[in-house]
Amino acid sequence: MSGLSQQELVKRIMAINQDPSLSDAEKAAARQDLMSGKWKEKVAPSEDTDAAKSKTEDKGKSAASRSEAADSLLDDDTLKCAICFDLCVRPVTAPCQHNFCLKCFQDLVNKAKKKACPSCRHEFGAKFAANPRINTALTVAIRAFKAGEQRPSSKAFVRINNDDRPDEAFTTERAQRAGRANAASGRIMVNIPNDHFGPIPAEADPRGQGIRVGEWWKDRLDCRQWGAHFPHVAGIAGQSNVGAQSVVLSGGYEDDRDEGEWFLYTGSGGRDLSGNKRTNKEQSFDQTFDSMNKALKLSCTKGLPVRVVRSFKEKRSSYAPTDETPVRYDGIYRIARCWRTKGKQGFLMCRYLFVRCDNEPAPWSSEETGDRPGLETNLPEAAQDEIKNADKGQVFSMNDKPWWDWDAEKQEWGWSRDPPVSQKTGGGTGARAARKKVSEQEKALREFACGICKAVVTEPCSTPCGHNFCKPCLEKKFGHIADEIDAGAATGRSLRVRKVVKPCPTCKADICDFLKTARPNLEMAAVIRKLQEAVEKAKADAAKDAAEEGAEGEDGGAEEGEELQEQAEQQEQEEAPAKQEQQEEAKAAAKPPADSNTTTATDASGASGAKEAALADHQMPSSTRPPAAVAAAPAVNAEAAKREAVAAQLASEFPEFDAGLIGELLLQEDGDDAAVKYCLRKMRAQAAAEEKKKQRQAKLDGGAGSGKASGTAGAEEGGEAAAEPEAKAAGGKGAAKGKRGRSRSASAEVEAEGAAAKKVKA
Numbered sequence: 001m002s003g004l005s006q007q008e009l010v011k012r013i014m015a016i017n018q019d020p021s022l023s024d025a026e027k028a029a030a031r032q033d034l035m036s037g038k039w040k041e042k043v044a045p046s047e048d049t050d051a052a053k054s055k056t057e058d059k060g061k062s063a064a065s066r067s068e069a070a071d072s073l074l075d076d077d078t079l080k081c082a083i084c085f086d087l088c089v090r091p092v093t094a095p096c097q098h099n100f101c102l103k104c105f106q107d108l109v110n111k112a113k114k115k116a117c118p119s120c121r122h123e124f125g126a127k128f129a130a131n132p133r134i135n136t137a138l139t140v141a142i143r144a145f146k147a148g149e150q151r152p153s154s155k156a157f158v159r160i161n162n163d164d165r166p167d168e169a170f171t172t173e174r175a176q177r178a179g180r181a182n183a184a185s186g187r188i189m190v191n192i193p194n195d196h197f198g199p200i201p202a203e204a205d206p207r208g209q210g211i212r213v214g215e216w217w218k219d220r221l222d223c224r225q226w227g228a229h230f231p232h233v234a235g236i237a238g239q240s241n242v243g244a245q246s247v248v249l250s251g252g253y254e255d256d257r258d259e260g261e262w263f264l265y266t267g268s269g270g271r272d273l274s275g276n277k278r279t280n281k282e283q284s285f286d287q288t289f290d291s292m293n294k295a296l297k298l299s300c301t302k303g304l305p306v307r308v309v310r311s312f313k314e315k316r317s318s319y320a321p322t323d324e325t326p327v328r329y330d331g332i333y334r335i336a337r338c339w340r341t342k343g344k345q346g347f348l349m350c351r352y353l354f355v356r357c358d359n360e361p362a363p364w365s366s367e368e369t370g371d372r373p374g375l376e377t378n379l380p381e382a383a384q385d386e387i388k389n390a391d392k393g394q395v396f397s398m399n400d401k402p403w404w405d406w407d408a409e410k411q412e413w414g415w416s417r418d419p420p421v422s423q424k425t426g427g428g429t430g431a432r433a434a435r436k437k438v439s440e441q442e443k444a445l446r447e448f449a450c451g452i453c454k455a456v457v458t459e460p461c462s463t464p465c466g467h468n469f470c471k472p473c474l475e476k477k478f479g480h481i482a483d484e485i486d487a488g489a490a491t492g493r494s495l496r497v498r499k500v501v502k503p504c505p506t507c508k509a510d511i512c513d514f515l516k517t518a519r520p521n522l523e524m525a526a527v528i529r530k531l532q533e534a535v536e537k538a539k540a541d542a543a544k545d546a547a548e549e550g551a552e553g554e555d556g557g558a559e560e561g562e563e564l565q566e567q568a569e570q571q572e573q574e575e576a577p578a579k580q581e582q583q584e585e586a587k588a589a590a591k592p593p594a595d596s597n598t599t600t601a602t603d604a605s606g607a608s609g610a611k612e613a614a615l616a617d618h619q620m621p622s623s624t625r626p627p628a629a630v631a632a633a634p635a636v637n638a639e640a641a642k643r644e645a646v647a648a649q650l651a652s653e654f655p656e657f658d659a660g661l662i663g664e665l666l667l668q669e670d671g672d673d674a675a676v677k678y679c680l681r682k683m684r685a686q687a688a689a690e691e692k693k694k695q696r697q698a699k700l701d702g703g704a705g706s707g708k709a710s711g712t713a714g715a716e717e718g719g720e721a722a723a724e725p726e727a728k729a730a731g732g733k734g735a736a737k738g739k740r741g742r743s744r745s746a747s748a749e750v751e752a753e754g755a756a757a758k759k760v761k762a
Contacts (some may be wrong), residue, residue, distance in 0.1 A: 013034065035119050036082055036118065081101045082119045091142070095125065095463075097461065109129045135468075169184060170186065185225065188225055189225050228307055235252055241298075242420060242423065244292065245306065247265065249309070249317065249320070251313045253266035259319075262356065264351055266349050268293060270283045283343065283346075289350060303398045303399060308331065312325070334357050335354055339391070341386050358371055371413070404416070452470065456528060460521045463509075464509075483516065499512065647666055650673065650677065653677075665680070
């Protein structure tokens with residue numbers, strides 16, 4: 001492979017070993033390059049170019065299949081095949097820790113007489129040569145390097161134009177329910193992203209004052225427009241990898257306890273919301289620290305500020321607002337502790353101790369100043385009692401340097417460090433692309449986790465079964481175990497030694513032979529270093545891009561904007577407002593159910609007079625209807641006529657169903673008659689099954705009486721039938737006795753006749 005004579009090869013290896021300027025790792029890499037022939041590329045890179053090109057084309061690895069990013073990032077050949085010198089395709093790591101393409105390795109094994117590594121001459125085991133395993137960690141690393149430097153899409157990213165929305169939440173003619181049950185959100189008044197932490201400053205408020213403590217709104221949709229709490233249904237706003245920005249106290253859980261300056265809050269989950277259930281008061285399983293609960297836990301450990309909104313639906317609290325001020329902003333709180341304990345229904349609940357830390361006085365306070373620190377250290381007795389009974393004694397608390405803290409010099413609460421960078425600013429521009437790059441490279445780095453310590457491998461070793469471990473972890477686990485034992489040593493007899501099986505910690509395959517000559521994979525270690533450097537660089541770039549793009553926040557996620565962009569490309573310019581209006585209404589109607597501290601815009605259990613008042617209060621008159629709704633009216637009417645025709649046809653096909661039900665199904669499926677037919681057929685089949693079940697039950701109930709009578713007669717008949725065999729058995733016994741008696745009498749008569757004959761002769 002090296003192309004050198006044996007004498008020249010030995011001379012160069014000795015020169016490398018005697019070079020004092022090289023470290024051991026550099027000497028090993030130089031020896032590998034020398035043995036594999038890579039020194040030719042460094043001496044004459046243009047040599048054999050045509051041959052190499054034809055070779056790669058024959059293997060199906062043309063230059064077009066490799067990105068320029070992979071060449072620039074992998075210029076030291078850490079992920080290249082030791083046979084074809086190209087980027088590994090379906091990489092296989094041999095026991096000697098050299099990497100090959102799967103096809104190259106199979107060709108080598110099939111053609112070569114001696115199954116040994118072409119780089120170090122280490123022989124492969126027969127089992128590994130017959131069944132090599134693809135190293136998926138290297139596959140993910142190659143994919144991450146290729147994707148890391150791809151050019152961003154030139155397609156422009158467009159969000160919903162917030163200025164075109166009305167000042168209040170609105171409904172259209174398609175709204176089927178009263179009030180704001182089908183309402184779309186109005187214009188977001190404040191200039192902050194959805195994941196903004198802390199109080200809303202004056203510069204983000206068009207009024208120039210910010211959101212003050214004590215401000216109230218008539219419902220959650222209005223509260224959303226002013227940024228105090230963006231979700232209009234869910235009680236927790238946050239992200240599991242960042243933290244929680246705000247919560248709502250609305251009486252969703254009976255375990256909540258509100259004491260004004262502090263309150264005990266219950267996390268989300270633990271309730272069965274299967275089917276079409278929107279809410280459920282009964283707990284059916286334990287809560288865990290994931291999703292929104294994890295976001296609250298992260299805010300606790302970091303000491304992040306959380307905006308708190310109270311709703312009039314919290315009937316058990318003395319600090320809840322009245323019906324005149326239904327939804328009220330009560331300021332900034334921190335989560336001092338969080339734990340899990342059994343709730344009133346017997347299941348484990350995630351519990352959080354919120355403590356107020358705002359510079360403005362509370363709405364119920366007569367003081368003119370805000371809060372002072374102290375409650376975080378002197379916990380309330382109710383919280384202490386629950387903490388004593390915490391599950392497994394596990395309690396999470398705030399770190400020593402919280403992000404939102406008391407400034408002793410200024411005598412006020414504020415940020416002790418820079419606030420978290422918003423993940424929603426910039427939409428689909430550079431910041432989002434940089435964050436995506438970070439996530440892809442972090443995912444690739446997680447693939448190099450040790451199977452024993454679960455951390456990123458140090459001195460990585462790849463076993464023949466395809467798993468990665470730290471060399472120190474393997475030595476710690478198997479170092480004290482001998483490779484062979486002498487079974488006859490205890491008795492003094494000389495027997496054949498027995499091999500000790502050392503199972504892989506992941507798949508239990510025997511790696512005893514591998515451990516004898518195990519050595520670190522230097523190429524994999526270089527890849528891990530590159531990934532770690534790339535992750536740090538990508539994080540720095542993401543923070544820089546986010547800072548440059550500013551803190552301009554808009555409503556809606558990136559997915560929503562991409563969908564709108566795709567729709568805008570497919571539509572005519574004059575139809576865009578109507579389509580956009582319909583899409584917003586569909587989103588408001590199909591909002592996913594929330595399982596924590598949920599509240600609705602209208603109370604369905606209210607009286608009809610309240611519903612009419614809410615309808616008159618919330619629905620907008622036609623003169624103030626937004627232009628999008630006016631433009632959408634002709635299209636809506638045309639669609640309604642078409643839907644009515646389809647509904648009439650379906651009603652004739654399915655006469656057992658109400659026409660109103662069919663119309664509602666068509667509206668729900670956006671006019672898809674095939675989907676509605678499927679639903680109706682399924683409902684018909686379910687109804688038929690229920691009818692059969694009822695008939696079967698009725699037949700069983702009707703036959704119960706006759707069954708009793710027949711059972712009695714059967715018992716009598718059974719008694720007579722049972723008596724017959726008993727009589728027969730008794731008769732049989734008597735007959736047997738009679739036969740024995742007759743045989744005895746006959747023998748007696750014969751004996752008597754014999755005695756009489758003897759007397760006559762005498």
